[in-house]
Amino acid sequence: MITERTACARKRAGSAISFIHAKNSLGRAPSGGPAPGQVGMRHRDRGSDMDAQGAVMEKTRPGRLAYLDNLRWFIIILVVLMHLNVTYGGNGLWYYKEEAGYGPLSGLLFGLYGSLTQAWFMGLLFFISGYLVPDSLERKGVQPFIRGRLVRLGIPMLAYVAVIHPLTIWIAGFAAGGEPDMAAWYGHYVVSLDFLSSLGPLWFLMVLLILSVAYALWWAFFGQPAPRAQTPVKVRHLWLAGLAMVIAIAAFLLRVVEPAGAQFIKPLPGNFMQVGFFASYVVLFVVGILCRTHDLLDGIGYRFGMRWFWWTLILGIPIWFLGIPASAIAAEARGGVPDIGAFFGGFRWQSAFYATWEAFFCVGISLGLIVLFREKFNAEGRLARFLSQNYFGVYVIHPPIIVVGAILVRGVEAPALLKMYVMAVLLVPLAFLVSHGLRQVPVIRRYFS
Numbered sequence: 001m002i003t004e005r006t007a008c009a010r011k012r013a014g015s016a017i018s019f020i021h022a023k024n025s026l027g028r029a030p031s032g033g034p035a036p037g038q039v040g041m042r043h044r045d046r047g048s049d050m051d052a053q054g055a056v057m058e059k060t061r062p063g064r065l066a067y068l069d070n071l072r073w074f075i076i077i078l079v080v081l082m083h084l085n086v087t088y089g090g091n092g093l094w095y096y097k098e099e100a101g102y103g104p105l106s107g108l109l110f111g112l113y114g115s116l117t118q119a120w121f122m123g124l125l126f127f128i129s130g131y132l133v134p135d136s137l138e139r140k141g142v143q144p145f146i147r148g149r150l151v152r153l154g155i156p157m158l159a160y161v162a163v164i165h166p167l168t169i170w171i172a173g174f175a176a177g178g179e180p181d182m183a184a185w186y187g188h189y190v191v192s193l194d195f196l197s198s199l200g201p202l203w204f205l206m207v208l209l210i211l212s213v214a215y216a217l218w219w220a221f222f223g224q225p226a227p228r229a230q231t232p233v234k235v236r237h238l239w240l241a242g243l244a245m246v247i248a249i250a251a252f253l254l255r256v257v258e259p260a261g262a263q264f265i266k267p268l269p270g271n272f273m274q275v276g277f278f279a280s281y282v283v284l285f286v287v288g289i290l291c292r293t294h295d296l297l298d299g300i301g302y303r304f305g306m307r308w309f310w311w312t313l314i315l316g317i318p319i320w321f322l323g324i325p326a327s328a329i330a331a332e333a334r335g336g337v338p339d340i341g342a343f344f345g346g347f348r349w350q351s352a353f354y355a356t357w358e359a360f361f362c363v364g365i366s367l368g369l370i371v372l373f374r375e376k377f378n379a380e381g382r383l384a385r386f387l388s389q390n391y392f393g394v395y396v397i398h399p400p401i402i403v404v405g406a407i408l409v410r411g412v413e414a415p416a417l418l419k420m421y422v423m424a425v426l427l428v429p430l431a432f433l434v435s436h437g438l439r440q441v442p443v444i445r446r447y448f449s
Contacts, residue, residue, distance in 0.1 A: 067378040068128060069388040071369060075121050076391040079201065080398050080428055082121075085113050087406050088420040093263065093272045095200075096172045096403045102416040108325060109417060115320060120362040122204065123280035127366060129208055130288025131297075133215055142220045146213055153209045155447045156396055160202045161195040165270045168200070168400045172269070175407045198270035200399055207278070211285050232298030240308065240363055243287065248359035251279035252352050259345025276345060279355075280362050300367070302375045309368020316361045323353060386436070393435030393448045401431050 086092035088100070089110030102110075137145045166189065170182050189195055199206055251260075258264070260276030291297050324343055327350070331339065342350040380388065405427045409419065439445040 065378075066380040066384070067373040068132075069380065070377045070384055071373045072125070072128065073384075073387040073391040074369075074373075075125055076395050077428055078117055078121050079395060080402070080431060081424055082114065082117055083201070083398070083402055084406075084420050084424055084427070085110055085117075087402060088416040088423075089114065092261070093274070095168050095269055095399060096175055096406055098406055098410055098416070098419075100416045100419075106415065106417040110420075111324065112317075112320070115324070116317070116361070118277070119358045120280075120365040122277070123284045123362050124366040124369065125204065126208070126211075126281045127284040127288040127291075130211070130215075130285035131292045132288075133212055134289055134292045137216055137219055138224065142216050145216050149209055149212050149216075152447070153205045153212075156392075157199060157202050157205050159447075160200060160396060161198055164397060164400060165195075165198045165200055168403055169269060171400060171403050171407065175403070175410070194268055197265050197268050197273075200270045200272055201395065203271075203273040207273075207281065208285075211282065215289060232295050234299040235296055235304070240367065241360075243283070244359040244363040245356075247280045247283050247362065248352075248356040250283060251276075251355040251359060254279050255345040255351055255355065256347050259341070261344050280359065284362075284366070297370070300371060302371045305367045305371030308364040309372070312361055312364025312368065316357065316364065319357055320361075323350075323357060387432065389449060390432050390435040390439065393439060393444075394431045396448060397434060397438070398427075398431045401427055401434060405430075 082092075083094055086094040087096060088098055089102075089107070090097050090099075091111060091114055136148075140148065166182070166186060169185070189198070255276045258275045261274055262276060263271045264273040264275045265271065324340060327343070328340065339350075342348050343354040345351055377384075402423075405423055409423070412419070414422075435448070439448060
């Protein structure tokens, strides 16, 4: 990442901005990479041609961490696919689910994608967000930083609860065969304060706001961290294993009282906040801050990170099969009913097993993707730039797009898994195009970029 520079150079690097900013919302990475002509150990701006997404990647703009931009649009696409997975697989929280039967193989594939993706993708987003916070806070100061976060995170949340969530509920209501009285519904929605629990997927922004403000207050009361070391600290396998165990223990204890998958506070259609998954989110946000303030990512080589990635896949997927699927098969063989819920909460060995698997899978996949994108996708061509500019908008607006798309083809007789794949091919590009169109409006471009 960024080596120690002079105070002047660090001030230029301080133009790095946090996760959501007027021009760098969830879709933009910060400044702070090597200055033009410099090549850092981590953030190398090679300028070489790389074939990515079918296009030749161009040299990124000076000062951009292009690989973080690319990694985040990749994750947001997975978010859209996750919600399509829930739409057709039925496992999870979403506005509209197509009640179509499917066989055991399709059910296994739906569950496999859901479990493997849920284990790491939001945790990695929190890690990246934490990594970007210190530079922004150092550059702006505590009060401007907090004000900026309130605006850049708060306005999209207000837009969602005021417009996008009600619109999605209205569309889903028609799909259920009714004609919802939206005036009466909206009045109750406001008076009952249900809107406070109706952030949909934007719960991420609310949690990010809370964590960012908490760190800013810590900074204000306890001061800035010590100056960054001149020599990168070499990260060791034992440290990563320890990190995974911290996440696993925290997740297990949290799920004793708040099972994974349970809606927090109120069971409302737009309440997708599942506190049972928050252990990795909070821990990785803090670890992201530490990695930036101590330049720990400098000590992670490409081969080191990719070993973790491949061994996580090689061991993690079979171990997952030994958990939930094997337990379900064994229960059915005994003539009983599978107790899948035991893996997601309570003081049970199944919950401890799943929390441990999930934590190691999270650390291994996240680490591997960071070094992979840093080394292989640290450049920005026209396509990557388009995706980077629009995936925050996609994150905000994709719920009604998915619901409308699913309703339009619900009469088509086709296997659920096939419908999910086809809709993914159609709706992911559509969501980016809709975001691009909306961002032509200046005020939308300002807050949804």
